[in-house]
Every structure is written in C-alpha cells, then in structure tokens.
Amino acid sequence: xxxxxxxxxxxxxxxxxxxxxxxxxxxxxxxxxxxxxxxxxxxxxxxxxxxxxxxxxxxxxxxxxxxxxxxxxxxxxxxxxxxxxxxxxxxxxxxxxxxxxxxxxxxxxxxxxxxxxxxxxxxxxxxxxxxxxxxxxxxxxxxxxxxxxxxxxxxxxxxxxxxxxxxxxxxxxxxxxxxxxxxxxxxxxxxxxxxxxxxxxxxxxxxxxxxxxxxxxxxxxxxxxxxxxxxxxxxxxxxxxxxxxxxxxxxxxxxxxxxxxxxxxxxxxxxxxxxxxx
Amino acid sequence: xxxxxxxxxxxxxxxxxxxxxxxxxxxxxxxxxxxxxxxxxxxxxxxxxxxxxxxxxxxxxxxxxxxxxxxxxxxxxxxxxxxxxxxxxxxxxxxxxxxxxxxxxxxxxxxxxxxxxxxxxxxxxxxxxxxxx
Numbered sequence: 347x348x349x350x351x352x353x354x355x356x357x358x359x360x361x362x363x364x365x366x367x368x369x370x371x372x373x374x375x376x377x378x379x380x381x382x383x384x385x386x387x388x389x390x391x392x393x394x395x396x397x398x399x400x401x402x403x404x405x406x407x408x409x410x411x412x413x414x415x416x417x418x419x420x421x422x423x424x425x426x427x428x429x430x431x432x433x434x435x436x437x438x439x440x441x442x443x444x445x446x447x448x449x450x451x452x453x454x455x456x457x458x459x460x461x462x463x464x465x466x467x468x469x470x471x472x473x474x475x476x477x478x479x480x481x482x483x484x485x486x487x488x489x490x491x492x493x494x495x496x497x498x499x500x501x502x503x504x505x506x507x508x509x510x511x512x513x514x515x516x517x518x519x520x521x522x523x524x525x526x527x528x529x530x531x532x533x534x535x536x537x538x539x540x541x542x543x544x545x546x547x548x549x550x551x552x553x554x555x556x557x558x559x560x561x562x563x564x565x566x567x568x569x570x571x572x573x574x575x576x577x578x579x580x581x582x583x584x585x586x587x588x589x590x591x592x593x594x595x596x597x598x599x600x601x602x603x604x605x606x607x608x609x610x611x612x613x614x615x616x617x618x619x620x621x622x623x624x
Numbered sequence: 625x626x627x628x629x630x631x632x633x634x635x636x637x638x639x640x641x642x643x644x645x646x647x648x649x650x651x652x653x654x655x656x657x658x659x660x661x662x663x664x665x666x667x668x669x670x671x672x673x674x675x676x677x678x679x680x681x682x683x684x685x686x687x688x689x690x691x692x693x694x695x696x697x698x699x700x701x702x703x704x705x706x707x708x709x710x711x712x713x714x715x716x717x718x719x720x721x722x723x724x725x726x727x728x729x730x731x732x733x734x735x736x737x738x739x740x741x742x743x744x745x746x747x748x749x750x751x752x753x754x755x756x757x
Contacts, residue, residue: 388726393716401715458745479711479723481747492728519716529727530715540727548743550711550723 348421350567351618353430353444353560354437361449364430365465367423368556369472380416381477381553383599388550393517396589398598403512403582404591405528406569407608409562411600414614416559428615431563434539435499440489450557452489459486459545466556475546475554485555488544496542501533506572511582516590523572523579527565536565570611581605671734678744679706680737703737708749712736 356364371377387399387408399408413429420427437444445452451464461484466473468484475483508523518530529537539561540547546554553559573579585592593606670683685702703710703722711723712733719729724740740749 385723389711389713389723392713478750480744480749515716517716530729537727541725548725548727550726552726 347612348428348615349618350428350563350615351430353432353449354442355618356430356449358448360430363424364420364427365449367420367427369465370423371419372473376419378477380412380419381551384412384553385477385479385550387598388552393515393519394589397517398591401518401525401528401530402590403516403524404597404605405524406566407581407605408591408597410566410569410608410611411597411603413559413562413566417615429559429563431567431617432557432560433564434496434542434561435502438496444557444560445489450560451485452487454485454487454545458482459488461485461487461545475551477551477554478546479549479551486545487547487555490542491544492541494538494542497533497535497538502535502568504533505535506568506575508572509576509579511579513582516583516587522582527568527572535568536561566611567617570617573609581609671737673734675738676741677746678741680704680734680741682712682733682737701733703733705737705740705744705749708751710737710740710749 351360368377384399391397391400391402393401398404399412417427417429420429432444440453444450445464447463449464451461451466454461461467462469466485468474473485475485505523505526508526510522512524513520513522518525518528521531526532527535529535540552543555543557543561546552547557547561581593583590583592585594591597591605594604596602596604672679672681672683674680680703682701682703685700701712701714703712713721714733715721715729717729719731720733720736721727721729722736722740724743725736728739730736730739
C-alpha cells in the first residue's frame with residue numbers, strides 16, 4: 347500500500363525521483379501510449395453516443411483506473427514513487443512550488459507558449475511532444491491566461507455537498523456530483539483547471555503535460571472525500587443504461603474492470619490526509 | 625441582386641432547421657441527448673472565412689459524421705483550418721468544443737474554429753487521428 351501525498355509537501359528527493367520516473371517512461375515510449383489512449387477516448391466519448399472516459403458517470407472510475415495503470419508504470423521504474431496530487435484550491439498561482447524548475451517548470455514564454463525551464467522544457471531534449479494535434483513538438487503552458495481563477499475551496503465544498511452521484515441523461519447536461527466536479531455544468535471544477543493551465547493541458551492530448559496526473563489525482567481524491575461525506579450515496583446508474591457504463595459493466599479499454607471495482611481506493615492506495623465526513 | 629436573394633433563402637432554411645433543433649433542446653436535456661446526431665444544431669450554420677490569416681470553414685459532413693465506427697462526432701458537422709480537419713464535438717446543451725480547446729465550450733462551431741486558430745498561433749493542424757479504442 348502506498349500513499350499519495352500533496353505535491354506541496356514532497357521532499358526534494360521525492361520530487362527528483364518522481365521526475366526521473368516520468369522521464370524514463372517518456373524515453374521508453376510507455377508514456378506516450380497513455381497520451382494516445384486518453385485522446386482516443388476524449389474524441390470518442392459523445393453526449394449522444396457511447397461514452398466511457400468523459401462526460402459520463404464513469405469519468406471518475408475510468409480516470410481512477412487510468413491513473414492506477416500509470417502509477418504502476420512509474421513504480422515499475424522506481425517502487426518508491428507514488429502519484430502526488432495538486433490541490434489547486436490551495437496552490438493557486440503560477441508562483442507555487444509546483445511550477446518551480448526542480449519540479450514541473452513554469453509557464454510558457456509569451457511568444458509561443460513554450461515552457462523554458464524545468465525537466466520538461468524543450469531545451470533539455472527529454473520531453474518531445476510526439477502525440478500531438480498540431481505541428482508544435484514542445485511542451486506549452488499559459489498559466490492563468492484564461493482569465494478565470496482556479497476554483498476556490500468554497501466552490502469545491504459546494505460540489506462535495508451534492509448528495510446524488512449522477513443523473514440522467516448521464517452526460518454533460520446532467521445534474522449531480524459527477525458532472526459538477528467534471529465541470530460541464532455549474533461552478534466548473536475539473537474542466538476549468540485544464541483551461542487555467544493552457545497549452546497541451548487544454549487539448550485532447552492533455553496528458554502530455556505531467557501536471558495532468560497531479561490534477562487528476564486531486565479530482566480522484568475529491569471523489570473519495572465525497573464518498574466519505576455521503577456514505578449512503580451509490581454510484582449511478584445501477585443497470586440497463588444504453589451507451590453508459592453501469593455499476594457492474596466493464597470499461598473500455600481494459601474490459602476487465604467495472605466501476606464497482608474502483609469504488610474503494612484503499613485497496614490500492616491511501617492519501618496523506620484521510621477523507622473526512624465534515 | 626438575385627444572388628443575395630438566393631443567399632437569404634438559404635439562410636432562411638438554415639434558420640428554420642436551427643429553430644426546430646432549438647425547440648427540441650427546450651424539451652429537456654434527455655430529449656436533446658436522444659436527438660439524432662445529424663439534427664442541425666443551433667448556431668451551426670455554414671461558415672467560410674479568413675480569420676487571423678487562416679482559412680476556416682464549417683458545414684455538414686460529407687461523410688455523415690462516421691469515424692471509426694463511432695456515432696455522433698461533431699454531430700455530422702465538419703470544421704477545417706486551412707483544409708485540415710479540426711475535430712469538433714457538439715455538447716448536449718448545444719455548445720461546441722474542439723480537440724484544441726477540449727474543456728472550454730463555446731456557442732458555435734465557428735467560435736470553436738476561431739478559438740483553435742488563436743490557440744494554434746500559426747501552427748498547422750496535424751491530420752485527424754481517429755479513435756482506436
């Protein structure tokens with residue numbers, strides 16, 4: 347059992363090991379396979395058709411499984427590594443230690459959005475963007491340029507207060523916790539963070555930026571926090587829903603894992619701070 | 625000016641189709657989600673313009689919106705930037721996103737194309753990669 351920690355609390359050695367494992371997965375080509383998978387689902391998931399990874403109830407269990415697979419790959423390189431999470435309600439400016447040169451590097455330069463410091467800058471030649479939707483092969487960011495600030499703790503709490511996991515029509519038009527956390531409706535949490543980071547994070551190939559994993563590890567933690575607050579609220583829908591992954595349906599691309607299998611994260615990892623029912 | 629009259633007629637037909645779709649959307653999210661993918665969407669009229677030096681174009685898909693066996697990509701609507709296809713998608717509420725700005729819905733496919741042009745900063749699109757999952 348390993349522990350997922352708040353990125354702000356990592357030691358210099360933990361940051362160094364996490365970065366080294368990322369660079370090794372990139373070097374061997376294993377990293378880009380994750381980018382490809384994510385983009386395939388983001389382009390394939392539609393409100394009126396089959397939807398698995400996004401804009402659907404399985405957004406949360408799908409990304410939990412996706413992160414578990416990625417974390418296992420990291421740990422095959424260095425067994426001491428676990429995915430950290432980025433609490434963007436607390437570390438909410440481009441001056442956060444998250445964006446320092448010893449960790450993820452900072453925002454992109456004005457001319458072309460290119461990240462020019464940190465381990466993932468083009469100059470280091472260790473982070474080519476190969477799975478891409480346009481001609482640019484370097485990591486880009488535009489932290490905060492969208493003009494809308496990162497979500498606040500109060501906004502997160504307003505979403506965690508929602509009792510119902512998800513509602514028909516089980517897509518981007520739904521009411522309920524899942525869609526408000528995903529951000530297609532309401533105060534907008536997850537989607538807004540992608541837009542705030544900018545660059546590849548705002549596109550279908552968002553896992554090209556390593557912050558993708560830290561963002562989703564926090565979204566995943568918010569799911570655990572919500573479960574602690576609403577122990578009587580089940581994953582929905584339960585069964586028989588067209589185009590949607592019900593509780594006991596298997597999820598593509600693995601086809602051997604269901605939302606029910608993903609409900610209890612403590613079978614796989616714990617967080618540095620236990621979820622509270624407050 | 626018979627050409628402009630013809631143009632108005634064409635736009636009138638498009639507006640009628642959009643109005644019908646808007647009525648469907650008002651019937652509720654479930655009805656909108658259940659609507660056929662090829663239903664003309666509000667704000668999805670054809671466009672063809674040069675924006676910040678890039679040729680952007682949008683209209684109903686010649687190939688009916690089928691990609692890799694999946695239904696409903698872009699609701700049967702195709703957008704190109706300098707002739708290369710930009711993957712777009714219509715949300716249940718009628719807003720649009722593209723693969724370049726995938727988490728930030730805008731009102732129309734033209735707005736999605738313009739947002740992509742701004743984001744590209746002159747870079748070419750790479751050919752559309754189809755889902756393999």
